[in-house]
Amino acid sequence: MLDDFLIRAALAGVGLAFAVGPLGSFVVWRRMAYFGDATAHAAILGVALALLFSVPVTLGTLLVALTMALSVSWLVAQGYAMDATLGVLSHSALAAGLVAISFVPGVRVDLSAFLFGDILAVGWSDLWVIWGGAALVCALIFWRWSRLLTATLSEDLAMASGINPRREQLVLTLALAVVVAVALKVVGTLLIAAMLIIPAAAGRNLSRNPEAMVAWAIVIGAASALGGLAASFTLDAPAGPSIVVAAAAIFVIVVVLRRR
Amino acid sequence: MPEMPGDAPVKLLEGEGLTLEYGDLTVLDNVSVSVSEGEILTLIGPNGSGKSSLVRVLAGIATPKSGKVMRRPGLVIGYVPQKLALAPSLPLTVGRFLNLPKRHDAAWIAQVMDETGITGLVDRQLGELSGGQTQRALLARALLTSPDLLILDEPTTGLDQPGEADFYRQIEHLRDTKGVAVFMVSHDLHVVMSASDRVICLNHHVCCEGTPHVVRDAPEYRALFGPGTKGALALYQHQHDHSHHDHGHHDHDKAHDHAG
Structure with missing residues (x-):
């Protein structure tokens, strides 16, 4: 079937939208953009380690992304400056990953597939991982929604209401690691943060409440994925970057429309 | 309200021997304080005297290094922060x-x-x-x-003086109609005088406490705030009491003792 890989790619893109929409909104609200970026960059080290030790790539990415996110959280809690800590860890992990991947014996690794994603090569098993991960992230955020939102609004108000903001931060960190692992195949490590931020930032302009912003982020994410795929197919452009360009275009359109 | 022998009001919240340190700085030094049912207790003190820290400890936001906070079982606290930094x-x-x-x-x-x-x-x-x-x-x-108890941390920050007076009148009204106890921080005793039953003056430790007039005349209070704070900010007291003007301070005080 000629269209089969396109259907799988479309399903992967829409699945990704469900994973990045809710989490991306929190990333925007809590100014965690660079945190997301650093965690995503660490994924390439996860890929290298997974290949070296012959474990599934998703598992390797998940574990390294989680380690990265927890390390940053811990170092910042120790009083290190957030931006410098992220800068050091993010680029070190990316560079270490690129070095490590060159030592993977035997196989010729297509590096660009991990850096920019390879959505057109998504298989049915990948789809299970993507939709399973998206469902997990959505369930996690839905379950903690009110507490996450209160902790995001004000840590003091949250604590006075008996909510532990650190625990909620941990929930988001966990969700971020899952999203990174899920998004790797679709847009690659370098553009994961873009998919977290751009749909949510565009949705901000259309929303009066947090719930609406999450819904818009999902819709815009899905539209970006489908539009990017279509553009990629007709223009023979790389799919991952095309999806991000589509998201950016929607962002610009939304901002211009809101200004008028 | 002076405590009569045998007249033991129900204590809603009690902090005992509270000590809090930030690095080498002792912010709270063995502070004991309690709030009883239906009373309005005001905490005053100079900038950096630990007022907000004490509020945060009592509201369950900060954990003291030593000492303990006891709450009446089932106590519901309504916390109003100084301001809300909304993203x-x-x-x-x-x-x-x-x-x-x-x-x-x-x-x-x-x-x-x-x-x-x-x-x-x-x-x-x-x-x-x-x-x-x-x-x-x-x-x-x-x-x-x-709530059984409202905890307010400088709730009138950013309000002009009529707005401030209005807000305190509202607090007093809430206590009178709902019977809710109030523990609030103010930067100026005179603004809250007639709305407070009891005042605690804090400078890392409890300097003095009692009815508003007792505290105002206490040497510890005068040492912290000087004698010159009586002038302009007594506006609210004058309006509230519908008093005649009198420049003899001591006579003036006696004339207004009914306000507390």
């Missing part, structure tokens, strides 16, 4: 804000919004409110939980 990226209507973290009945919300003077603002964005409206929204959110 512009977070869309939030007043109505949604009032439902965080717990949702309330719409009729109940409408009633509390009426009581706090923010009728009709339910669909407005929280970030678009004026300073006074924001403080009232924060107060409304605290009142929605039907």
Whole structure:
């Protein structure tokens, strides 16, 4: 079937939208953009380690992304400056990953597939991982929604209401690691943060409440994925970057429309 | 209220021997304080004297290094922070804000919004409110939980003087109608004098405490604030008491003892 890989790619893109929409909104609200970026960059080290030790790539990415996110959280809690800590860890992990991947014996690794994603090569098993991960992230955020939102609004108000903001931060960190692992195949490590931020930032302009912003982020994410795929197919452009360009275009359109 | 022998008011919240340190700085040094049912207790002290820290410890936001906080079982505390640093990226209507973290009945919300003077603002964005409206929204959110005790940290920050007087009158009215106890921080004794039953003057330790007039005349209070603070800010007291003007300070004080 000629269209089969396109259907799988479309399903992967829409699945990704469900994973990045809710989490991306929190990333925007809590100014965690660079945190997301650093965690995503660490994924390439996860890929290298997974290949070296012959474990599934998703598992390797998940574990390294989680380690990265927890390390940053811990170092910042120790009083290190957030931006410098992220800068050091993010680029070190990316560079270490690129070095490590060159030592993977035997196989010729297509590096660009991990850096920019390879959505057109998504298989049915990948789809299970993507939709399973998206469902997990959505369930996690839905379950903690009110507490996450209160902790995001004000840590003091949250604590006075008996909510532990650190625990909620941990929930988001966990969700971020899952999203990174899920998004790797679709847009690659370098553009994961873009998919977290751009749909949510565009949705901000259309929303009066947090719930609406999450819904818009999902819709815009899905539209970006489908539009990017279509553009990629007709223009023979790389799919991952095309999806991000589509998201950016929607962002610009939304901002211009809101200004008028 | 002077405590009569045999007249033991029910203590809602009690902090005993509270000590809090930030690095080498002792912010709270063996502070003991208690709030009884239905009373308005005001905490005053110079900038950096540990007022906010004490409020945070009592509200359950900060954990003291030593000492303990005892709450009457089942005590519901409504906490009103000094201000709310709202992220512009977070869309939030007043109505949604009032439902965080717990949702309330719409009729109940409408009633509390009426009581706090923010009728009709339910669909407005929280970030678009004026300073006074924001403080009232924060107060409304605290009142929605039907608290036994309101804890307010400099609730009139950013209000002009009539707004400030108005806010304190409202607090007093709430105590009179709902019987809610109030523990609040103020930067100036004279502004809150007639709305307070009891005043604690804090400078890392408890300098003095008692009725507003006792504290104002205490040498410890004078040493911290000097004798010169009586002038301009006594405005509220004058208006509230409907008094004649009198330049003899001591006679003046006696004339207004009924205010407390």
